[in-house]
Amino acid sequence: MHFETTVQRPVAASGIGLHSGVPVSIRIVPAPISTGIVFVRTDLDNFAIPASWRHVARVSYATSLMRQGVLISTTEHLLSVLYSMGIDNVYIEINNLEVPILDGSGQPFVELILQAGIRRYRKKRKYLRIRRPVMVEDRGKRISVVPDDSFRLTCDISFDHPMVARQELEIEVTPENYASEIAPARTFGFEYELGQMRNMGLIRGASLENAVCFDRTGVLNPGGLRFRDECCRHKALDLIGDLALIGKPLLGHVIARRAGHAMHAALVARLMSDPSLFEIVTFDSERAEPSSVLAGLSPQQVL
Structure with missing residues (x-):
């Protein structure tokens, strides 16, 4: 497309x-x-x-x-x-x-x-294609984007919990891959943090129907996890949503190491503040277009 x-x-x-x-x-x-x-x-x-x-x-x-x-x-x-x-x-x-x-x-x-x-x-x-690497780093957390001909993610997380621990995902983001491998992953949290978060005015609408919740040893949701690495997949989902604020489809490989919303936003701001880091491109044919936007849904009508 x-x-x-x-x-x-x-x-x-x-x-x-x-x-x-x-x-x-x-x-x-x-x-x-x-x-x-x-x-x-x-x-x-x-x-x-x-x-x-x-x-x-x-x-x-x-x-x-x-x-x-x-x-x-x-x-x-x-x-x-x-x-x-x-x-x-x-x-x-x-x-x-x-x-x-x-x-x-x-x-x-x-x-x-x-x-x-x-x-x-x-x-x-119009696509935003990365020309030069850019990185944001803070206290052991890091996110970068490097040139690539498609939209790729490498994402890892680490939590001190037996059902999470360290997880890593690498994926080329196509509509088809996203719908099957990333979209079903739910937001998650830990039972021992809930009180503090509610005191901060957060998660007032949270329940086991709209979030995965872990106690000290397992998962409280009756149906369990949708993926063994559901937490990492959901972090990838969040990352893509924050990258969407660029406003154009991205051609580049984003590598996120224990990054969160603040670091995602910092990367986008750093990238968009320096036009030498990227170029805006179009494609004359679907043969030349990156695979990350060819897979999946077919348009139904041309205007």
Whole structure:
């Protein structure tokens, strides 16, 4: 798909915010060429907040965007799905301050995109291709991006827990790979941290229906884990959602070592502040286009 895309038809979902606990509904609506991904607060006179690194406001436990004092929280799961499934332009109508957590993974949003279908425009898609390596490092955590002809991730995590410990994932991000290998992975936490997080005003909407929770020795969810390395896969999901704030499909290999939202945002800001690190490219044919955007869904209509 070397042309820009939007969704074929509107789709909607409702749920609660993971951290706020408030009820919220979203509607994903087709948008014109070169619109990008734009959140629209329907409860605040349709105030628009573009999904851009320029509007990153908070990066503690989730990524939040703010424009002129208006907030959209926990954007990473939905943005991760739109980015990985090749959706360039949509309005996300939302009637509260936090994107619904649904089941804690990206899978319900993938199902929404499949339900909506993809509409392809005639305008060539612009990619951001990495020209020179860039790295951010802090207290034993590190994230970098190096040149590559496709969008690749290497992600590792380390937690002092027998069911997590050290996990690593390396994957080329295509719509097909994402839908089967990353999207089903749920957000997770540890029982002994819950009290502290609630005291911080977080996870007011969390339950075993929308998050994996570990006690000291095992997992509390009756159905167990979806993958042995579900935690690492979910970290990859979060990372993609934060990279989506670049605003263009990425051609590069991102390597994240124990990185979180703050470090993801720092990498994006560092990258976008120096145009010598990247170039903007288009492709004349699907034969020349990277495999990371050829696999998976087929556009249903050309405009």
